[in-house]
Amino acid sequence: MRVSCRRVLMGCAAVLxxxxxxxxxxxxxxxxxxxxxxxxxxxxxxxxxxRTIQAIVAKHNLMKQPIVVQNKGxxxxxxxxxxxxxKKGDAHLLLITLSSLxxxxxxxxxxxxxxxxxxxxxxxxxxxxxxxxxxxPWKSVAELVAAGKTQKLRMGGTGSRQEDHIITVAxxxxxxxxxxxxxxxxxxxxxxxxxxxxxxxxxxxxxxxxSHWKAGKVRPLCVFDSKPMPYPEKITDTMxxxxxxxxxxxxxxxxxxxxxxxxxxxxxxxxxVRYYIDLLDKVRxxxxxxxxxxxxxFNQTALxxxxxxxxxxxxxxxxxxxxxxxxxxxx
Amino acid sequence: MSELLALFHGFSIALEPTNLALMVAGIVLGVxxxxxxxxxxxxxxxxxxxxxxxxxxVSAIILLSCIxxxxxxxxxxxxxxxxxxxxxxxxxTTFDGYPMAQNGRxxxxxxxxxxxxxxxxFVAILVITFVSPLVAGFALRFGPAEFFAVMFLxxxxxxxxxxxxxxxxxxxxxxxxxxxxxxxxxxxxxLRGTFGSTELMRGFNFxxxxxGLFGISEILQSVEEGLTFRGREGRIDLKAVLRTWAEMIRxxxxxxxxxxxxxxxxxxxxxxxxxxxxxxxxxxxxxxxGHEFGKGRIEGVIAPETAAHAAGTSALLPMLTLGIPGSPTxxxxxxxxxxxxxxxxxxxxxEQKDFVWGLIASMYLxxxxxxxxxxxxxxxxAAILRVPFPIIAAIIFVVCAIGxxxxxxxxxxxxxxxxxxxxxxxxxxxxxxxAPLVLxxxxxxxxxxxxxxxxxxxxxxxxxxxxxxxxxxxxxxGFVMLFWPVxxxxxxxxxxxxx
Numbered sequence: 001m002r003v004s005c006r007r008v009l010m011g012c013a014a015v016l017x018x019x020x021x022x023x024x025x026x027x028x029x030x031x032x033x034x035x036x037x038x039x040x041x042x043x044x045x046x047x048x049x050x051r052t053i054q055a056i057v058a059k060h061n062l063m064k065q066p067i068v069v070q071n072k073g074x075x076x077x078x079x080x081x082x083x084x085x086x087k088k089g090d091a092h093l094l095l096i097t098l099s100s101l102x103x104x105x106x107x108x109x110x111x112x113x114x115x116x117x118x119x120x121x122x123x124x125x126x127x128x129x130x131x132x133x134x135x136x137p138w139k140s141v142a143e144l145v146a147a148g149k150t151q152k153l154r155m156g157g158t159g160s161r162q163e164d165h166i167i168t169v170a171x172x173x174x175x176x177x178x179x180x181x182x183x184x185x186x187x188x189x190x191x192x193x194x195x196x197x198x199x200x201x202x203x204x205x206x207x208x209x210x211s212h213w214k215a216g217k218v219r220p221l222c223v224f225d226s227k228p229m230p231y232p233e234k235i236t237d238t239m240x241x242x243x244x245x246x247x248x249x250x251x252x253x254x255x256x257x258x259x260x261x262x263x264x265x266x267x268x269x270x271x272x273v274r275y276y277i278d279l280l281d282k283v284r285x286x287x288x289x290x291x292x293x294x295x296x297x298f299n300q301t302a303l304x305x306x307x308x309x310x311x312x313x314x315x316x317x318x319x320x321x322x323x324x325x326x327x328x329x330x331x
Numbered sequence: 332m333s334e335l336l337a338l339f340h341g342f343s344i345a346l347e348p349t350n351l352a353l354m355v356a357g358i359v360l361g362v363x364x365x366x367x368x369x370x371x372x373x374x375x376x377x378x379x380x381x382x383x384x385x386x387x388x389v390s391a392i393i394l395l396s397c398i399x400x401x402x403x404x405x406x407x408x409x410x411x412x413x414x415x416x417x418x419x420x421x422x423x424t425t426f427d428g429y430p431m432a433q434n435g436r437x438x439x440x441x442x443x444x445x446x447x448x449x450x451x452x453f454v455a456i457l458v459i460t461f462v463s464p465l466v467a468g469f470a471l472r473f474g475p476a477e478f479f480a481v482m483f484l485x486x487x488x489x490x491x492x493x494x495x496x497x498x499x500x501x502x503x504x505x506x507x508x509x510x511x512x513x514x515x516x517x518x519x520x521x522l523r524g525t526f527g528s529t530e531l532m533r534g535f536n537f538x539x540x541x542x543g544l545f546g547i548s549e550i551l552q553s554v555e556e557g558l559t560f561r562g563r564e565g566r567i568d569l570k571a572v573l574r575t576w577a578e579m580i581r582x583x584x585x586x587x588x589x590x591x592x593x594x595x596x597x598x599x600x601x602x603x604x605x606x607x608x609x610x611x612x613x614x615x616x617x618x619x620x621g622h623e624f625g626k627g628r629i630e631g632v633i634a635p636e637t638a639a640h641a642a643g644t645s646a647l648l649p650m651l652t653l654g655i656p657g658s659p660t661x662x663x664x665x666x667x668x669x670x671x672x673x674x675x676x677x678x679x680x681x682e683q684k685d686f687v688w689g690l691i692a693s694m695y696l697x698x699x700x701x702x703x704x705x706x707x708x709x710x711x712x713a714a715i716l717r718v719p720f721p722i723i724a725a726i727i728f729v730v731c732a733i734g735x736x737x738x739x740x741x742x743x744x745x746x747x748x749x750x751x752x753x754x755x756x757x758x759x760x761x762x763x764x765x766a767p768l769v770l771x772x773x774x775x776x777x778x779x780x781x782x783x784x785x786x787x788x789x790x791x792x793x794x795x796x797x798x799x800x801x802x803x804x805x806x807x808x809g810f811v812m813l814f815w816p817v818x819x820x821x822x823x824x825x826x827x828x829x830x
Contacts, residue, residue: 042377042659048666055381055670069377070740075522075532076515082529108515108522110529154788160520182475182787183517185780188654188665195653198474198788207669211654211676288384291672328520 039077109330148177341688361401427631507771547752593641610638
């Protein structure tokens with residue numbers, strides 16, 4: 001008790017805010033605003049999730065200090081990763097990640113690995129769905145693959161040497177279909193290009209394509225997950241997310257999910273990590289969060305601690321393999 | 332007529348007292364955000380986004396879109412008064428707006444800018460209200476080749492505008508392209524030109540460069556010229572507003588043309604910045620007084636402001652109907668829609684009638700309220716120029732530094748801003764035009780990307796740029812603009828005029 005009291009006093013002296021800390025002297029909690037880095041620009045999926053978390057925390061009063069979201073999208077997120085890596089021991093800094101956690105260091109060679117920072121919690125996994133234009137003749141994966149053997153299919157995706165590109169190469173490897181991959185800046189743009197007929201197919205996330213699906217402009221062929229998505233509410237007149245078959249069941253043996261997880265700098269204490277895990281659990285219990293999950297048809301797997309680390313280890317190795325096969329590794 | 336009924340219903344939503352109050356608050360905040368270089372509409376909206384979580388979606392979008400309108404208005408203020416564009420699309424406004432202020436016509440320039448912004452926006456809202464089903468699908472026809480053609484047109488209508496040496500223009504533009512290439516290359520996923528530096532990974536942010544090139548270099552130049560701001564004597568009262576309106580009526584052709592260019596660029600969606608440059612270029616090309624542009628012609632303020640605002644407003648159409656953002660701010664608003672539980676895209680107009688029409692009604696009201704607020708404030712804005720230069724210079728310097736820092740929250744950008752300030756000063760002294768550099772920097776990335784995407788799709792064949800009527804006609808129009816000096820000489824034989 002004496003130690004923690006002294007720590008409290010020191011903390012008070014440092015931040016000149018005795019009032020808020022004195023009440024809960026035992027557990028650690030933030031003593032100043034928490035920076036929340038987004039390794040991408042404003043408006044994308046990661047940014048949106050970070051700002052939703054910020055809003056939920058503020059609305060439900062889950063934390064006494066505010067969260068401040070900052071976009072550090074330079075170099076496909078390398079800017080954010082390197083900055084978090086440098087700020088060892090800073091417990092007032094969170095980072096939301098996507099697949100660029102693996103792909104950016106591998107593709108660009110910037111000196112960073114996920115193990116340079118502290119994994120806090122996996123919040124969800126983002127699904128990928130194989131889409132074609134409704135007016136295209138392809139009604140199933142088999143038909144699309146067959147077409148890909150006689151002609152080069154134009155596949156649009158977000159960025160280069162990133163998740164969409166990796167999936168494209170993996171599909172080609174698994175089936176022998178030929179693709180011309182065209183990188184765009186964002187997933188929304190890709191979906192519109194598909195509707196406009198400028199590309200033949202895409203692997204958009206559900207949230208990027210759902211509105212066009214509802215409007216009957218695009219057709220989902222399969223989802224790159226091991227199980228169908230658990231959302232049985234009808235989206236179109238005849239189909240729900242749950243009705244989309246897995247790619248594996250359609251003879252396309254490729255699985256890919258994108259991490260939406262939270263990290264902290266290295267050198268933080270167990271107590272501090274615990275605090276944020278509890279906070280994120282409270283966020284995940286709110287109706288707003290559940291609505292976001294249903295809207296984007298997210299895979300709601302949430303891991304922490306050793307399980308999360310094992311997952312990261314495995315995924316990093318898988319990305320290394322996929323990217324090495326595709327020739328995407330930095331030389 | 333169903334649109335009119337829906338619109339009136341929308342007005343009943345937008346006129347609720349809370350929504351009206353949010354509208355005014357949003358406009359005022361937006362103007363402030365637009366005035367501060369660096370903060371910008373996108374950042375401003377992103378910061379406020381989480382605060383709107385507790386509001387009704389329609390109230391939230393009214394607040395945020397009014398910040399957007401306010402920022403569009405506010406961006407012109409610093410461009411005209413201090414030659415510092417607060418937003419990318421107000422760069423073209425500096426070309427004639429700042430000289431006007433220096434000639435003692437700051438109030439006229441501001442009035443012209445605000446009024447033409449308003450008209451541009453209003454035309455765009457009419458387009459959104461009545462022809463949205465027709466034009467919403469237009470953006471679908473735009474693939475990479477079409478985007479490149481539009482960018483080509485923007486460059487072509489602007490190139491050769493500077494009166495100086497063509498070689499200096501080319502050199503300046505090439506520096507712009509070079510700077511635009513730094514950072515992550517979307518097409519290959521590789522880092523370019525960063526020399527291993529983490530700071531350069533972000534690439535050169537347009538605003539940081541512009542704050543330095545325009546703002547800081549202007550201060551350096553004023554210091555050299557003996558710490559004076561020219562044009563302090565200008566008469567500043569509300570009569571200036573009426574005088575300017577009378578003058579603007581004579582330029583109605585330019586206004587209509589610029590509004591159309593803006594709507595088209597917003598819907599495609601190529602964005603407000605290329606729209607403003609293109610519109611300025613075209614106005615100058617087609618004007619009898621083309622050679623006087625850049626010295627303080629009011630048309631040089633009207634054209635870019637009308638187009639920028641028309642584009643900025645109509646950019647909301649592809650955002651709502653297709654889920655593609657036409658501007659960085661629209662991208663943040665798009666994230667907001669999803670946060671509030673709405674799904675942007677073709678079904679929004681069907682499923683969320685109250686939301687969509689409430690928003691459209693708030694656009695009408697927001698722009699009227701915005702115009703009134705900024706016009707009333709014109710004398711005060713213009714009066715800033717009466718503050719002694721040593722004081723105002725110090726304030727501008729600090730605001731510039733804060734602005735440069737805010738863009739990416741990076742102290743390194745302040746250093747960059749200073750370097751570009753010196754570069755801008757040297758370029759002015761050696762008579763190199765700054766505009767081509769800025770144009771290449773702001774559009775270079777997008778242009779290069781569309782060009783390479785198009786060639787990927789065509790597997791290297793250039794015929795893709797002439798593969799359908801749409802892209803071919805834009806390209807052709809681009810070539811006409813490019814070779815205009817030659818063509819206009821052919822015309823000049825019939826009708827002698829100083830081209």
